[in-house]
Amino acid sequence: MYAIREAAAAFRRAPILTALSAGMVGLALYVVGLFSLATYNLRIALEAIEERVEIVVYIRDNTRQSEIDLFLTEIMDFQEVSNTKLISKMDALERAQRDLPEFGQLFLDSEVNPLPQSIEIALNPGNRTPETIAKVVKAAQSYTFVEDALYGEEWVDRLFALRKIGLATTTAAGAAFAMVAALIIGAALRIAVFARREEIYVMRLVGARNGFIRSPFLLEGALAGLTGGILASGLTYGSYRGVSTYMLDVAWIPFSWVGIGLTAGLLFGTISSAVAIHRHLKKV
Amino acid sequence: MRDVSLRVNKGEFAFLTGHSGSGKSTTMRLIHMSDRPSSGEINVDGYSSDHITQRDLWKVRRLVGMVFQDFRLLPGRTALENVAFALEVTGTPRKAIPARANxxxxxxxxxxxxxxxxxxxSGGERQRVAIARALANEPDILLADEPTGNLDDQATSEILDLFWDINANGMAVLMATHDLELIGRHPNARVIELDQGRLVSDSNIMRSGTH
Structure with missing residues (x-):
């Protein structure tokens, strides 16, 4: 009860200082929020590209339907494979005529269809890695009636290299911004501790327990962190709305991320406060 | 401080005197355990500086009331709030605080x-508030570090009378002062003199002739 009263009293006595602390925490976490928004949208964009990753297996002419059916059954046994689609010679020609008008003109009167029938193999999300693709391709190529199996090797390798760089960058920069946020919260709370140094001195003078001295500061730190987290969420949402309305269509981060952000703000506030008051109590 | 062996008994009134830098304030801080001795031992009612943990220091501080020349009251608060603050932070039930502070x-x-x-x-009034705050935990000893240094003669006399009243109720009082004239006006008190961190005289020892 004392901790709650004192934390509230601290706000009443120095509302500007408390607002500044929460504001600094909010701005630091806002940067993390913007970063999360960018990371999340980058992830969505990469996943959208990854969805287009598929293996196309070209079947030799005169292959029996029973062999193709067996292939389709066996390839579906791979856990990584989500779906297969047989493209007949006619389907391939129709698609070519639709997508490439010049191609259509060339074979319009011809009775010979030069295109082979093929099977498009889609992979499950999370299994569209170069290693998995290579494994499925190798399995497909082991069938004698398979003329070739293609998947845009160079393109997939580049995509995954980009993904790895993106993951490493977001992890490192996210951790750096989180540390900056923690340092800013720590600095703000050291100011709060300094502003109440006389009270702390008197508390120690008359024999208040350390836990009793710490508790209002821990609560204040937690509240400043949580308030900053809420402020940062609001600012991030405002930025999201602004970007969505005036610049480009982006997705809002999952609410679990917002929850993690608020919890992180609360923890940063509490831990930074604990460190600040611990250091101060060691000195007086 | 060096080679100082000193015991203040329950219910005793003693002056701690000496020039500036003689070690009066250091002695006070050592008894309050705000400072720890680099060697030797401080013992307050069985709590030894050798064994007490940081966590348990509050127990010593509730046995030792302390007042200073500059009062060290919380600014922006009333006299009552200053005393109530000491009561609140040492665990007095909230409902009992106003009556007890008054x-x-x-x-x-x-x-x-x-x-x-x-x-x-006024200075004298502030010092009374500081003394009331120091008495909040009903300590066994009241340490007063140059408590009359900022007061005029009348206020000084009133504060000394107050210390004697407090002492008459059984609380030991140890008052640091460099004012020998003031000490001379209280011949019944024990006088301990320090010089450059050493104990140079103790009226108790001189009276009894023993250490």
Missing amino acids: LLLAQVGFAPKTDALVEQL
């Missing part, structure tokens, strides 16, 4: 201005 202020002869901010009080 009683403490009355005990030190400070009744009419309990709602005045400390900035509005």
